Amino acid sequence: MVQWYPGHMAKALREMEEKVKLVDLIMVLLDARIPYSSLNPKLKAMFNNKKILYIFTKVDKADKTLTDKWIMHYSVNGNKAIAVDARDKKTVKIVEKEALELMKEKRAKDAAKGLKPRPIRTMIVGIPNVGKSTLINTLCGKKVAVVGDKPGVTKSQQWTRINQTLELLDTPGVLWPKFDDEKVGLNLAITGAIKADILRNDDICIYFLSFLKEYYPDAIKNRYNIEILDDLNLTLVKIGESLHFYLGNKDVDIDKTALYILQEYRNDYLGKMTLDRL
């Protein structure tokens, strides 16, 4: 897990501010399953009057009804949200169209001043694991070496020409998610956005079961043929029994069971879900 110290955070923010000055449009990547929890609220202040295209990644893992609602929620104040599978080549056209639409006014003004249209300069920003490298590779149509999730690591900036319309800064902005809200931390842990060395698997899983009980009550029944009981700890034990996950002393291995359920969710065996609700 990347450790964020106030000094690191300040440095990452400063570097991001420098990059932001270079671009016309910022692409803020959010995980479609957690469009609230994967946003670092510090970003907004930094972007002040830049146009923002919110790109929800991993739309293939999220609940469509909720994705539509979150798109509406973020498509305000002249900004726009879209939801994509960052691995899909079709994403290039979608991003290009939205970028042009967002920059339409500015480009019309430039044209009126007799300025030749130039490609829209853009950069990608997001928390670790949200799909920044994947989207950069998809947009560029090739493997681009990205200095990964090491906030504070600098490299000379390079523009990559995606097509006639778009130029992309090849180093994404990386920010750690905001953590003070316990629910946000749990959502990030469930999706695997953070390696939870602070949180225990059984605590994460119990929270996940309570969420499923409320919003996707059939998910566990369909997969393990077990009802989610009011007693969530007992539910976890029953799932462990059904999987034959035992410790040497014949007790159910709760940690193994919890991790297994979480991994099954991350690997799409429990269905498409959105954890952040509006």
Ligand code: G4P
């Ligand atoms: P990052 O640069 O922001 O850190 O993220 P990166 O592109 O490395 O993506 C993290 C993982 O998420 C990768 O899986 C990647 O394939 C997956 N991913 C990115 N975008 C999408 C998407 O739109 N849909 C789906 N289904 N997956 C996406 P990985 O290499 O298998 O890593 P991991 O999941 O095993 O950690």
